[in-house]
Amino acid sequence: xxxxxxxxxxxxxxxxxxxxxxxxxxxxxxxxxxxxxxxxxxxxxxxxxxxxxxxxxxxxxxxxxxxxxxxxxxxxxxxxxxxxxxxxxxxxxxxxxxxxxxxxxxxxxxxxxxxxxxxxxxxxxxxxxxxxxxxxxxxxxxxxxxxxxxxxxxxxxxxxxxxxxxxxxxxxxxxxxxxxxxxxxxxxxxxxxxxxxxxxxxxxxxxxxxxxxxxxxxxxxxxxxxxxxxxxxxxxxxxxxxxxxxxxxxxxxxxxxxxxxxxxxxxxxxxxxxxxxxxxxxxxxxxxxxxxxxxxxxxxxxxxxxxxxxxxxxxxxxxxxxxxxxxxxxxxxxxxxxxxxxxxxxxxxxxxxxxxxxxxxxxxxxxxxxxxxxxxxxxxxxxxxxxxxxxxxxxxxxxxxxxxxxxxxxxxxxxxxxxxxxxx
Ligand code: LLP
Numbered sequence: 001x002x003x004x005x006x007x008x009x010x011x012x013x014x015x016x017x018x019x020x021x022x023x024x025x026x027x028x029x030x031x032x033x034x035x036x037x038x039x040x041x042x043x044x045x046x047x048x049x050x051x052x053x054x055x056x057x058x059x060x061x062x063x064x065x066x067x068x069x070x071x072x073x074x075x076x077x078x079x080x081x082x083x084x085x086x087x088x089x090x091x092x093x094x095x096x097x098x099x100x101x102x103x104x105x106x107x108x109x110x111x112x113x114x115x116x117x118x119x120x121x122x123x124x125x126x127x128x129x130x131x132x133x134x135x136x137x138x139x140x141x142x143x144x145x146x147x148x149x150x151x152x153x154x155x156x157x158x159x160x161x162x163x164x165x166x167x168x169x170x171x172x173x174x175x176x177x178x179x180x181x182x183x184x185x186x187x188x189x190x191x192x193x194x195x196x197x198x199x200x201x202x203x204x205x206x207x208x209x210x211x212x213x214x215x216x217x218x219x220x221x222x223x224x225x226x227x228x229x230x231x232x233x234x235x236x237x238x239x240x241x242x243x244x245x246x247x248x249x250x251x252x253x254x255x256x257x258x259x260x261x262x263x264x265x266x267x268x269x270x271x272x273x274x275x276x277x278x279x280x281x282x283x284x285x286x287x288x289x290x291x292x293x294x295x296x297x298x299x300x301x302x303x304x305x306x307x308x309x310x311x312x313x314x315x316x317x318x319x320x321x322x323x324x325x326x327x328x329x330x331x332x333x334x335x336x337x338x339x340x341x342x343x344x345x346x347x348x349x350x351x352x353x354x355x356x357x358x359x360x361x362x363x364x365x366x367x368x369x370x371x372x373x374x375x376x377x378x379x380x381x382x383x384x385x386x387x388x389x390x391x392x393x394x395x396x397x398x399x400x401x402x403x404x405x406x407x408x409x410x411x412x413x414x415x416x417x418x419x420x421x422x423x424x
Pocket of ligand 1 (some may be wrong): 036062080103104126163165199202203204205238240241277278280310315319345372373
């Protein structure tokens with residue numbers, strides 16, 4: 001459920017007409033709904049009712065805007081970060097350090113030191129060499145790093161290949177066959193305190209059986225680790241729960257059904273569970289608001305050219321992702337068109353031959369479910385400044401990231417001395 005609805009024939013974000021935001025902030029612009037974000041945080045927490053003090057660490061990569069993180073921090077969520085930058089953002093937004101977990105295969109010694117100084121809840125280690133480095137960094141700072149190994153359970157997540165992470169050919173985690181060895185080695189390292197196990201098999205999961213299979217393997221591993229003398233107090237089950245993008249497809253499992261599965265599989269584990277949801281918290285809390293630059297008739301179909309492009313919302317070109325497209329002020333007429341951006345490559349296509357609200361030059365259009373992996377994956381390709389972000393709460397709204405100006409883009413470049421010398 002989200003808070004983007006038609007009222008009096010025009011699409012609103014909560015109580016604010018999207019047309020008013022477009023008039024004031026320009027297009028393209030991301031628009032987020034606070035009520036939707038808060039609702040999803042609440043629904044996810046309620047789905048985990050009965051578990052012992054679960055830590056819900058929002059996957060910052062899904063939407064790192066400070067206002068989004070601050071909204072979630074207020075709702076009691078922690079953060080799952082994968083870089084020093086994300087860690088700094090989470091802390092700046094008010095996420096307490098003891099609710100932060102640090103994932104990722106390539107943490108550098110500097111990033112480790114930053115996280116150790118902040119005093120985060122847990123490092124999810126992805127390899128034995130990483131454990132060695134973290135121990136050395138911790139010792140040099142006079143600290144002990146609380147760690148879990150992210151274990152690669154070798155299951156097929158059944159999602160898009162580019163967002164599958166739990167197969168033996170994927171770069172993530174310690175292969176489950178090597179896990180006992182990795183823990184034995186880590187237990188000898190002076191700068192580490194082993195506290196748990198972690199797993200994450202992929203994103204946009206629409207079937208719970210791969211997760212269940214992975215968690216069952218983690219449960220057996222916990223028993224084995226304990227038998228070998230390791231104190232396992234936490235189990236991080238990652239993120240990955242899918243969201244509905246295309247109304248014609250079956251609904252993905254709800255958080256409640258996911259929670260039921262988790263309670264069932266983890267009964268008797270006696271650990272504090274950690275979750276790293278991203279998409280399910282913010283996915284449908286955001287839309288990308290854009291304006292039709294022109295409609296041009298191709299040989300076989302109309303092309304709707306909008307002022308948003310693949311640099312603003314990369315998902316359709318990168319993963320062939322489906323985002324619902326709606327007119328902000330639909331007339332009731334429909335047509336079939338291909339929706340593209342202005343960038344000079346054919347991949348800059350949001351939807352091919354899509355049946356959608358009929359739109360004309362100047363009309364406003366939204367791409368729905370753009371709150372996760374939208375603005376965060378934007379680039380400045382074709383010298384397009386980064387898209388602004390707007391947050392709505394009730395009838396109030398604010399720009400929470402300003403549009404990047406072309407001047408600021410250009411001024412980030414500099415000329416080397418040999419080009420500065422002689423004016424051309
Ligand atoms: N934890 C870890 C270790 C992850 O790698 C991810 C996502 C998450 C949690 C959050 O997963 P979520 O609950 O959001 O599914 N750019 C892609 C998605 C990449 C996901 C990467 N990892 C997309 O636009 O579909």
